[in-house]
Amino acid sequence: MSAHPSRRDLLRLVGAAAAVPVLSSCAGAPATQSAAPGTFTVYWNAGHDYQAYRKVIAEFEQANQVKVNLQKYQWPDLRTRLLADFASGTVPDLVEEPGGWVQEFAVSGNARSLQDFVDRDGQAMGFPADWQPVTVERNSYQDKVYGVQLHLTCNTLVYNKGMLREAGLEAPTTWEEFLDAARKLTRDGVYGVALNQDYTYMWPWMVQAGVTPYDLETKAIMEPRADAVAALQFQADLVHKHKVAPVPVAGTDYSGPQKLFSAKRAAMILTGPWDLDPIRKTSPDIDLGVAPPLKNKTAATQAAGVSMFVPAKATRPELSWDFIKRITALQVEQAATKETGMLMPRKSWVDLPEVQSDAVTKVFADALPTARDSSQEVRLTGQLGKWEEQLKVMYQQVLIQNEPAAEALDTFVKAAEGFLK
Amino acid sequence: MRPRTLYGRYARTAYLFLLPAILFFAAFFYLPIGNVVATSFRTGPMADQWTGLGNYTQAVTDPAVQHSFLVTAGFSVMVVLGSIVLGLALALAIDQPLKGRVVFRVVLLVPYLTSVAIVGLLWRNILDPELGVLNRALMAVGLPTQQWLNTAPLLTIAAVTLWQSVGYTMVLFLAGLQGIPETYHEAARIDGADAWHRFWRISLPLLAPTTLFVSVMAVISGLQAFGQAYIITGGGPGDATDLSVFHIFNVAFRTRDFGYSSAQSVLLLIVIVAFTLIQLRAGRRSEVTY
Numbered sequence: 001m002s003a004h005p006s007r008r009d010l011l012r013l014v015g016a017a018a019a020v021p022v023l024s025s026c027a028g029a030p031a032t033q034s035a036a037p038g039t040f041t042v043y044w045n046a047g048h049d050y051q052a053y054r055k056v057i058a059e060f061e062q063a064n065q066v067k068v069n070l071q072k073y074q075w076p077d078l079r080t081r082l083l084a085d086f087a088s089g090t091v092p093d094l095v096e097e098p099g100g101w102v103q104e105f106a107v108s109g110n111a112r113s114l115q116d117f118v119d120r121d122g123q124a125m126g127f128p129a130d131w132q133p134v135t136v137e138r139n140s141y142q143d144k145v146y147g148v149q150l151h152l153t154c155n156t157l158v159y160n161k162g163m164l165r166e167a168g169l170e171a172p173t174t175w176e177e178f179l180d181a182a183r184k185l186t187r188d189g190v191y192g193v194a195l196n197q198d199y200t201y202m203w204p205w206m207v208q209a210g211v212t213p214y215d216l217e218t219k220a221i222m223e224p225r226a227d228a229v230a231a232l233q234f235q236a237d238l239v240h241k242h243k244v245a246p247v248p249v250a251g252t253d254y255s256g257p258q259k260l261f262s263a264k265r266a267a268m269i270l271t272g273p274w275d276l277d278p279i280r281k282t283s284p285d286i287d288l289g290v291a292p293p294l295k296n297k298t299a300a301t302q303a304a305g306v307s308m309f310v311p312a313k314a315t316r317p318e319l320s321w322d323f324i325k326r327i328t329a330l331q332v333e334q335a336a337t338k339e340t341g342m343l344m345p346r347k348s349w350v351d352l353p354e355v356q357s358d359a360v361t362k363v364f365a366d367a368l369p370t371a372r373d374s375s376q377e378v379r380l381t382g383q384l385g386k387w388e389e390q391l392k393v394m395y396q397q398v399l400i401q402n403e404p405a406a407e408a409l410d411t412f413v414k415a416a417e418g419f420l421k
Numbered sequence: 422m423r424p425r426t427l428y429g430r431y432a433r434t435a436y437l438f439l440l441p442a443i444l445f446f447a448a449f450f451y452l453p454i455g456n457v458v459a460t461s462f463r464t465g466p467m468a469d470q471w472t473g474l475g476n477y478t479q480a481v482t483d484p485a486v487q488h489s490f491l492v493t494a495g496f497s498v499m500v501v502l503g504s505i506v507l508g509l510a511l512a513l514a515i516d517q518p519l520k521g522r523v524v525f526r527v528v529l530l531v532p533y534l535t536s537v538a539i540v541g542l543l544w545r546n547i548l549d550p551e552l553g554v555l556n557r558a559l560m561a562v563g564l565p566t567q568q569w570l571n572t573a574p575l576l577t578i579a580a581v582t583l584w585q586s587v588g589y590t591m592v593l594f595l596a597g598l599q600g601i602p603e604t605y606h607e608a609a610r611i612d613g614a615d616a617w618h619r620f621w622r623i624s625l626p627l628l629a630p631t632t633l634f635v636s637v638m639a640v641i642s643g644l645q646a647f648g649q650a651y652i653i654t655g656g657g658p659g660d661a662t663d664l665s666v667f668h669i670f671n672v673a674f675r676t677r678d679f680g681y682s683s684a685q686s687v688l689l690l691i692v693i694v695a696f697t698l699i700q701l702r703a704g705r706r707s708e709v710t711y
Contacts, residue, residue: 076674079674079675080674083673083674083677086467087467087468087679108466108467108677197657197658246550246551247550247568247571249548249549249550249568249570249571250570250571250574250654250655250656250657250658250659250661250662251545251570251653251654251655251657252651252652252655256549259552260551260552263552265551265552382466383676385675385676385677386676388675389671389675389676392655392656392657393657393659393660394659396657396658396659397658397659400571400657400658400659401571401658401659401661403659
C-alpha cells in the first residue's frame with residue numbers, strides 16, 4: 001500500500017473496512033449443513049466428550065444406520081451457533097444445553113415438546129419417575145416435557161485437607177465458621193478462599209440466605225432484600241474487608257479459583273464436580289476434601305447441570321429421542337461417573353456402588369436434594385438473557401469493584417422490574 | 422488506435438472477468454448488509470414483527486447503548502493516539518542505520534499477524550494478578566503488584582490492542598519516512614536545522630497523508646473492537662469494557678433481540694462513516710507540499 005493514498009483511495013478503503021465487520025456482526029452465522037439423510041447432527045459441549053458417550057454413539061450409529069456428526073463447542077459459541085441456526089431454519093437433530101435454555105426455547109417456540117415420546121416410553125426408561133424432581137421441573141413448560149436432564153451437579157465446598165489440618169481446622173459448616181477458617185488459612189501468600197468472577201457462583205450464598213431470585217406470582221425480585229444484600233456483601237467483604245480472598249478477575253471463564261487452588265494459592269473454593277478432574281490432573285499431590293454446602297439460614301446449594309432438547313424444526317425427532325434414551329440409561333450414567341466423577345440426575349444413580357463408595361462423589365450426591373434452581377421462574381418470562389446480563393454487571397460491581405451491595409442490588413432490581421413487567 | 426470503451430465485445434469480456442468478484446461481494450457483503458438493515462426495522466425473538474423506527478428510537482435513548490458508545494470512544498481515543506505516537510516513534514527509531522533493523526521490524530510486526538484470540542488469551546494469562554508473569558516480575562524486583570484488569574480495564578485492553586497493532590502502523594510510518602526525499606533534509610542541515618527541527622518542520626508535515634491513513638484506520642478498528650472484550654474481560658468488570666460491538670453481540674446472541682442489535686449495528690456504521698469523513702476533511706487541510 002502506498003504511504004500516500006489519495007482521499008478517494010482512503011474513502012474506498014474506509015467504506016469497505018467500516019462496513020464489513022460492523023454489519024456482518026449481526027448478519028448471522030453460516031448456515032448449518034442440511035441434515036443429510038445419513039447424518040445425525042448433535043451439538044455438544046467440548047468438555048463432555050466422554051468415552052462412555054462415544055460408546056453409546058457407536059451403538060446408536062449401528063442401530064440406526066446413521067453417522068453421528070458430533071459438533072463440540074464451548075457454551076457461548078454453541079448458543080451463538082444455535083441462534084443463527086434458528087434464524088436460518090436449518091437446525092441440528094439434538095442439542096446439549098448448559099441449563100436454562102430448554103424453557104427459554106420452549107417459550108420462544110424453538111424447542112420441540114417431547115411429551116408424546118415421554119407418554120409412550122417414559123415408564124420403560126424410568127422417566128420422569130427416576131429423575132430428581134428439580135430436573136423434570138426445569139425442563140418442562142406448560143406441563144409438557146421439552147428436555148431431559150443429562151447431568152445434575154451442584155456447588156459445594158472443596159478444600160485442601162493438608163492446609164486445614166496444618167491450621168488445626170475442621171471443614172467449616174456455617175458462614176461464620178467459613179470466615180473464621182478463611183482468616184486462619186490466609187498467610188504466606190496463600191488465600192483462605194478464592195471466589196469466582198462468574199455471577200452464577202453467587203447463587204449458593206443466596207439460597208443459603210433464603211433468597212428467592214424471582215417470584216412469578218408476586219413479581220418480587222431478590223426477596224427478602226435485606227438477606228440478599230447481606231449475602232452479596234458477605235462475599236464482597238471476604239475480598240475487600242477481610243482480605244481472605246484475592247480480587248477475582250473479570251473474564252469469560254470460571255476456572256480462576258480452580259487454578260489458584262491447584263497452585264496451592266487458595267485453601268478453599270466453592271465449586272462443583274467439573275473442577276475436580278482439572279485439580280486431580282494438575283495437582284495430584286493435593287489431598288482433596290469436599291464438604292456439604294454451607295449453612296446460613298438454611299443448608300442449600302444451587303442446582304446445575306446440563307440437559308438435552310430437540311429443536312422444533314428438527315426433521316427426525318424419533319431418532320433424537322432414541323439418542324436421548326440411550327445416553328440417559330443408568331448403565332451409561334454409571335460408566336460416565338466411573339470415568340469422570342460427573343454427577344447424574346437419576347435417583348437410582350445415588351445408590352450405585354460407584355457413588356456410595358467414593359467419598360467425594362457421595363458428598364455431592366448427598367447435597368443434590370438441597371439443590372435449588374436459581375433461574376426457573378425468570379426463564380418462564382422469556383427474559384433470561386437480559387436478567388443474566390444485568391446480574392453479571394451487578395455481581396462484578398460488588399465483588400470486584402467493591403460497590404456497596406445495597407446500591408448495586410437496588411439498581412439491578414429497578415432494571416429487572418423494567419424488563420420483567 | 423481507438424480507445425476501448427465499456428461497450429461491445431471488450432466490455433463483455435471485462436464484465437465476465439469481474440463476474441466472480443461481483444457475485445462474491447453480492448453474496449457475502451451486500452446481501453448481509455441488506456439483511457441487517459431489513460432486520461433493524463423488526464422486533465421479537467425471531468425478528469418477525471414490524472416495528473418501523475422503534476429500534477432506532479430505543480437505541481438512541483438507551484443508557485446501556487450510550488454507555489457502551491462512551492466506553493468505545495474512550496478506547497478508540499487511546500488506540501488512535503497510541504498508534505500514532507508509538508508507531509511514529511518506533512518508525513523513527515528503526516529508520517536509523519542500525520544493525521539488525523530487519524529483525525526489529527519483523528519482531529514488531531509478528532503480533533499484528535497473530536489472531537486477536539491468541540493475543541487475548543496470552544495477555545489474559547500474563548496479566549493475571551495472582552498467577553501472571555507480569556506481577557511475578559514486579560514482585561521479583563520488589564515492586565507492588567497491580568490489578569491490571571480490575572483497576573484500569575479499558576486502558577489495559579487498549580494497551581494490549583496497541584501492542585498488537587503498533588507494528589503495522591510502524592511499517593506505514595516507516596514507508597512514509599523513506600518516501601521523503603533526502604534532499605529536503607540535506608538542505609535543512611545546510612541551513613543549520615538540528616534533528617528536532619528537521620523532524621518537526623519536514624518529516625512530520627510530509628507524513629500528514631500517512632498520519633491521516635493511520636488515524637482513520639485506527640478509529641475504524643477502535644470503534645469495531647470486539648475480541649479484546651470478548652476474550653480478555655468479558656465486558657467487565659461490571660460493564661467497564663462493554664465495547665459497542667461486544668454490546669451488539671450480546672443483544673443479538675444473549676438476549677435474542679436481533680432487530681435491536683441490527684439497528685445498533687447500522688447506527689454504529691453511520692457513526693464510523695461520519696467520523697471518517699470528518700477526519701478526511703480535516704486531513705485535507707493539513708497536507709503540505711514543498
